[in-house]
Amino acid sequence: MYSGVMERNTEWSVVEEDRWRKGPWTSEEDKLLIEYVKLHGEGRWNSVARLTGLRRNGKSCRLRWVNYLRPDLKKGQITQQEESIILELHARWGNRWSTIARSLPGRTDNEIKNYWRTHFKKKTKKPSDAAERAKNRSFKRQQQQLKQQQHQIQQQQQLQYNLDMKGIIDLLLDENDYYSVPSTSQESQEMVTIYSETPEQQGYSYSMLNGNGNGNVYAQESSNEEILWDGLWNLDDVLGNSMQPMMLQAKTANVHNLVTPFC
DNA sequence: AACATACGCAACCGCGAAAAA
DNA sequence: TTTTTTCGCGGTTGCGTATGT
Numbered sequence: 001m002y003s004g005v006m007e008r009n010t011e012w013s014v015v016e017e018d019r020w021r022k023g024p025w026t027s028e029e030d031k032l033l034i035e036y037v038k039l040h041g042e043g044r045w046n047s048v049a050r051l052t053g054l055r056r057n058g059k060s061c062r063l064r065w066v067n068y069l070r071p072d073l074k075k076g077q078i079t080q081q082e083e084s085i086i087l088e089l090h091a092r093w094g095n096r097w098s099t100i101a102r103s104l105p106g107r108t109d110n111e112i113k114n115y116w117r118t119h120f121k122k123k124t125k126k127p128s129d130a131a132e133r134a135k136n137r138s139f140k141r142q143q144q145q146l147k148q149q150q151h152q153i154q155q156q157q158q159l160q161y162n163l164d165m166k167g168i169i170d171l172l173l174d175e176n177d178y179y180s181v182p183s184t185s186q187e188s189q190e191m192v193t194i195y196s197e198t199p200e201q202q203g204y205s206y207s208m209l210n211g212n213g214n215g216n217v218y219a220q221e222s223s224n225e226e227i228l229w230d231g232l233w234n235l236d237d238v239l240g241n242s243m244q245p246m247m248l249q250a251k252t253a254n255v256h257n258l259v260t261p262f263c
Numbered sequence: 264a265a266c267a268t269a270c271g272c273a274a275c276c277g278c279g280a281a282a283a284a
Numbered sequence: 285t286t287t288t289t290t291c292g293c294g295g296t297t298g299c300g301t302a303t304g305t
Contacts, residue, residue: 022275043290045290059275059290062292114272115271115272
């Protein structure tokens with residue numbers, strides 16, 4: 001849809017405040033900025049104007065470079081796999097877009113933020129009283145469903161944990177080796193936690209383990225479950241971001257550790 | 264065909280943290 | 285140590301396009 005550069009004359013929309021230009025970048029400005037980075041590298045953005053004659057402030061230059069001109073940027077639509085990762089990481093970190101972007105090479109925080117907003121974040125409108133009441137009813141219903149869902153998940157996790165531990169113990173007994181087994185429920189919870197540390201700490205990349213190997217997590221979900229989760233996403237309208245991590249974690253746990261880090 | 268609305272995305276703004284002077 | 289500058293982040297806005305009526 002967008003070429004990234006306004007080819008036609010958009011001077012009318014460009015605000016000239018003192019000496020800085022604002023608004024869409026022209027291809028000529030892009031060339032100057034690219035030339036600057038070639039010669040001086042990234043950084044010192046405030047000297048771009050002085051050294052190139054570009055009438056853009058440092059902030060604007062940095063943004064243009066980071067979000068559009070960087071050669072390592074990935075063009076094209078967000079893939080299913082990337083979408084899944086975004087969902088996962090948003091569940092973990094909320095709106096920390098730059099953190100999320102670090103796990104998606106070639107994607108920018110701005111791009112991810114926009115993607116999230118257009119695809120997952122429902123618009124928050126000021127509801128009428130009736131709408132408010134309806135929403136509250138719906139919210140209570142959903143909370144009830146969520147509780148049940150979480151209970152089921154916990155049971156599944158416990159079962160999976162028991163099976164995993166049995167497997168590990170069997171294996172270790174076979175190898176005649178020593179292994180210390182977590183004994184508390186807290187520890188067992190951690191066994192099914194998707195990540196133990198943040199990607200910044202470990203420099204993770206991600207692979208999807210969803211059984212069919214194509215990275216399409218939700219393709220395997222039942223339609224009923226999708227409807228349920230659709231409803232849960234809508235809770236965002238009522239709760240903001242606060243509930244999302246919990247919901248997402250529940251969902252992800254339910255689809256069996258679909259993202260695993262490897263070093 | 265004309266208009267209204269929704270969507271998608273680039274770019275801006277304000278703020279705080281880090282680095283430099 | 286304090287002040288100033290630079291950088292990076294998240295939220296928001298504005299505009300072009302797509303879609304619906």
